[in-house]
Structure formats: C-alpha cells, structure tokens
Amino acid sequence: MTVRCCFQRMAWLALLLIWLPAAGHGQLATKKALTLEAAKKIAAAAEAEARKNNWNVVIAIVDDGGNLVYLQKMDGTQIASIEVAQFKARGAIGFKRPTKEFEDRLAKGNTAVLKMPWIAPLDGGLPLINGGEFIGAIGVSGVTSQQDGIVAAAGAAAAAAMK
Numbered sequence: 675m676t677v678r679c680c681f682q683r684m685a686w687l688a689l690l691l692i693w694l695p696a697a698g699h700g701q702l703a704t705k706k707a708l709t710l711e712a713a714k715k716i717a718a719a720a721e722a723e724a725r726k727n728n729w730n731v732v733i734a735i736v737d738d739g740g741n742l743v744y745l746q747k748m749d750g751t752q753i754a755s756i757e758v759a760q761f762k763a764r765g766a767i768g769f770k771r772p773t774k775e776f777e778d779r780l781a782k783g784n785t786a787v788l789k790m791p792w793i794a795p796l797d798g799g800l801p802l803i804n805g806g807e808f809i810g811a812i813g814v815s816g817v818t819s820q821q822d823g824i825v826a827a828a829g830a831a832a833a834a835a836m837k
Contacts, residue, residue, distance in 0.1 A: 708737045708802065708810040712836060713744035716802065716812060720829030724748065724816075731816030731825055734759035738808050740767050740792070748816070755815035762799030762822070763813030768792035770808055773799030774823055798822025802833040809833065 713735040724731045732755040735744040740763075747756060765773045769792065776787050776795040787793050797819040802810045812829040814822040 705738075706804055706807050706809050708735070708743055710743060712833070713810070715836070716829045716833045717744055717746050719832030720812060720814060720825050721746065721748065723828035724814075724825045727821070727824075729817045729821055729825065731814050731822065732756050732759040733825070733829065734763045734813040735802075735810060735829075736760070736763040736767055736813070737810045738767060740764040740811075743810065751816045758794075758796075758815035759798070759813040761813065762794040762796060762815060762826075763811040764799075765792045765794035765811075766799035766801050766813065767808065767811035770801050772801070772823075773797060773813075774819075777819065796822070798826050800826045800830040802830055804833055804836055 716735055717733045720731075720733045724733075730748045730750040732748070732751050733746045734742060737743050742760060745756070745760070762773050765776070773794045774797040776793050777797050779787050780795040787795055794813070798814045800812055800823075801808050802812060810833075812826045812833075814826040814829070816822065817825075
C-alpha cells in the first residue's frame, strides 16, 4: 500500500467521522410526554370541580396520540359516559381544539362534522397544553354538555400549571 493510498483512506475516514454525527443530529425531537402521575393530578383537579358542584362524571385523559392514559368514573355516573368521555378526549386531541367548537358548528347547521372521524360535537373535551405543547386531552361526560366543559376546564388548567 502506498503512502498516497493510506492518506486517501485516512482523509475519507476523517470526513466520515465528521459527517456521521452531523447527519444524525436533530432527527429526533424532544417533547413533553403525559405521564400517569400527571394524568392522575389532572383528573383530581377535574374531580374537585365536579364534587364542588355535586356532579357525577367520568373523566378520561388521553396522551397526544389519543391513547387512554387514565379513566375515572365517579360513583353514580351512568355507564354510557365511559365511552363518551373517551370520545370527547380523542376528538379534542385529534383536532387540537375544544370539542365545543364542533358543538357550535353543528348548532349552526354544519352537519358535515358528523361525518368526520374523531369528532365529538359536545362540550367537555379539551386539549391539554403545557408550555405551548399539546400533551394530551381531557374528556368529561356525565352531566350537561356545558357542565362537562366546566369540569374539563379545571383539569386543563391543572395541566397548564404543571412544571
């Protein structure tokens, strides 16, 4: 092997070693993730609001992919609310907006929202936002739509305040 050949191989190796770390840099994002512990605290804040008003509700917390992280059914709540609360939470994170927006659109006659997947056209579903990032959503069902929204807002406020 000649000196020139060795020099060329060393030069290619040096370039490769410089290029590899740069090529892999920044490919994965760092994001906040909803934990079970955080979901329980969010649900506790929502439950406190419900208890304050003597409302029995189901509280569903989903992550940013719409996957159920935590579900709580208060005593005396109708069982159908288990599915409805999850549906509201998934709708809120799926469209990154309160489900009340779809309720309002439907009330104005926009029935097309009923054909869209993940749409829950009822108040009570809110995205959970912390530090400007969507970390999940809360869905509440069990009382009137407006009352569900009040309970969900308490949970969303708790999520926003978390460190």
